[in-house]
Amino acid sequence: xxxxxxxxxxxxxxxxxxxxxxxxxxxxxxxxxxxxxxxxxxxxxxxxxxxxxxxxxxxxxxxxxxxxxxxxxxxxxxxxxxxxxxxxxxxxxxxxxxxxxxxxxxxxxxxxxxxxxxxxxxxxxxxxxxxxxxx
Numbered sequence: 001x002x003x004x005x006x007x008x009x010x011x012x013x014x015x016x017x018x019x020x021x022x023x024x025x026x027x028x029x030x031x032x033x034x035x036x037x038x039x040x041x042x043x044x045x046x047x048x049x050x051x052x053x054x055x056x057x058x059x060x061x062x063x064x065x066x067x068x069x070x071x072x073x074x075x076x077x078x079x080x081x082x083x084x085x086x087x088x089x090x091x092x093x094x095x096x097x098x099x100x101x102x103x104x105x106x107x108x109x110x111x112x113x114x115x116x117x118x119x120x121x122x123x124x125x126x127x128x129x130x131x132x133x134x135x
Contacts, residue, residue: 015051020104022089024083025100028084029077029081030110032074032113032114033110035074036117036118038070039070039122039133040121041119042063042108043066046066047119060126067118068127070122071122077107078107078108081111084107
C-alpha cells in the first residue's frame with residue numbers, strides 16, 4: 001500500500017501569496033499611528049520647553065522637523081499600502097488574496113486618516129505662539 005501525498009489546489013486561508021510579504025501588510029497599519037503618537041508626545045515635550053528653556057523660534061523649528069518626519073513616515077505607509085492593494089488582484093475566491101486586499105485597503109484608510117492628523121498637528125506651532133499654547 002503506497003501513500004500518496006495530499007496536494008492542495010488552492011492557497012490556505014492562513015497563508016498569503018509570496019508576492020506580498022506579511023510586513024508589507026502590517027507596516028502601513030502600524031507606522032502611521034506610531035508616527036502620530038511620536039509627533040504628539042514630542043510636541044508636548046518641546047511645547048513645554050517654550051515656557052522654560054527654549055525660545056519660540058527653536059521650538060517651532062524642532063516641531064516643524066518632527067512634523068515633516070511624521071508626515072513623511074505616514075506617506076511611506078500610505079504608498080506601501082496603495083502598492084500592496086494594487087497587487088492584491090489575485091484569483092477570485094482565494095481567501096488569502098481576500099486577506100491581502102482587506103489589509104491593504106485598511107492600510108490605505110489608516111495611513112490616510114493619520115496623514116490628515118499629522119498635518120493638522122503640524123500646523124499647531126504655525127498658529128499658536130504663546131507660552132503653553134503649543135501643548
